[in-house]
Amino acid sequence: MLNVESNMLNFNSLAIFCGSNPGTDPAFAEQAIALADRMTEKEIDLVYGAGSVGLMGIIADRMLENGRKVTGVIPQHLMDLEVGHTGITDLRVVKDMHERKMMMADLSDGFIAMPGGIGTLEEIIEVFTWNQLGIHAKPCAFLNVNGYYDKLFEFLKHAVNVKLLKREHLDSLLVAEDPATLLAKMENSDGKYAAKWY
Numbered sequence: 001m002l003n004v005e006s007n008m009l010n011f012n013s014l015a016i017f018c019g020s021n022p023g024t025d026p027a028f029a030e031q032a033i034a035l036a037d038r039m040t041e042k043e044i045d046l047v048y049g050a051g052s053v054g055l056m057g058i059i060a061d062r063m064l065e066n067g068r069k070v071t072g073v074i075p076q077h078l079m080d081l082e083v084g085h086t087g088i089t090d091l092r093v094v095k096d097m098h099e100r101k102m103m104m105a106d107l108s109d110g111f112i113a114m115p116g117g118i119g120t121l122e123e124i125i126e127v128f129t130w131n132q133l134g135i136h137a138k139p140c141a142f143l144n145v146n147g148y149y150d151k152l153f154e155f156l157k158h159a160v161n162v163k164l165l166k167r168e169h170l171d172s173l174l175v176a177e178d179p180a181t182l183l184a185k186m187e188n189s190d191g192k193y194a195a196k197w198y
Contacts, residue, residue, distance in 0.1 A: 011109045011186070013045040013071070017123040018055040018114035020083070028115045029058050031145045035114070035179040036062035042183060043068075047108045049100065049123075050074035050092070052085035055114055060085055071107060073100045101126060110139045110186050115148045132169050139189040141174035143182055149175070 022029055032055045039046065046063045049056055050072025063070045070088040078084060079093050094100050105111075105127055113124035128140045142149050153175070159165035174189060176182035 011042070011044050013047050013069075013108050014039065014186075015047040015104045015108035015111045015127075016059055016114060017049070017111065017116060017120045018059065019116035019120060020049075020051050020054040020056055021117070022054050022058065023115055025115075025146055025148075027146050028055055028148075031143060031179065032059040032114060033062045035059060035112070035143060035182075036066060036068075038179040038183055039063065040066040040068050044183075045069040045071070047071045047073070047104050049104070050078075050084050050088065052087075053083055055116065057085060059114075060088055064088065073103045073107075075100050105130070105136065105138075108138065110141065112141045112143055112182065112186075113149075114143045115145055121152070128169075128173065131172065137190075139174055139186045140172070141176075141182055141186055143179060144175050144177050146177070 016035070018032065036046070036059050040063065045068050046060065048060060048070070051057055060070050060072065064087065069090065071090040071092065072085055072088045073092045073094060074084045075096050076093055084091065084093070092103065094103060101123060111124060111127045113120055124140060124142070127136070130136050131138065131140055144150070156165060156170050160167050160170050174182065174185045176185060
């Protein structure tokens, strides 16, 4: 069970969820580097999925260049496919995806989704659900580079309109298009959640 207590928020490490591909928009990689630099300025370490490729590899390599600690958590079957980053500070090989996600959540003080595919979306939605259910009180955020997640937010607003998602829960998601603004929002968040049930 994760810690549900919120301290007004002092980040030692953040979990970053992002693509194992770089995508077609150069801004994705640019903002991965910018996020790493901003985290470094604030002395925040990285927790991520231990990939050596795509946006995952870009942000990890930049954090390492900046002298920050990088903890990667990867299931054995992905490590066997040689996509694990063997040059990071702390590489943890686990049994499966469930153990990976729980360990990343335990090691992190908050969560940021950068552009990514279905895996990235699944990871951020899961920790957002945990917040909604009171399993943790850590902020969940989107670095919405060039409006990448705009369609997702349209759907979530629709879910609010038909009363399948509470407005307070949607409002608790932190969103910005640049790392400086996003990290400032996270620092000013108390990480608290609203009760799920009407």
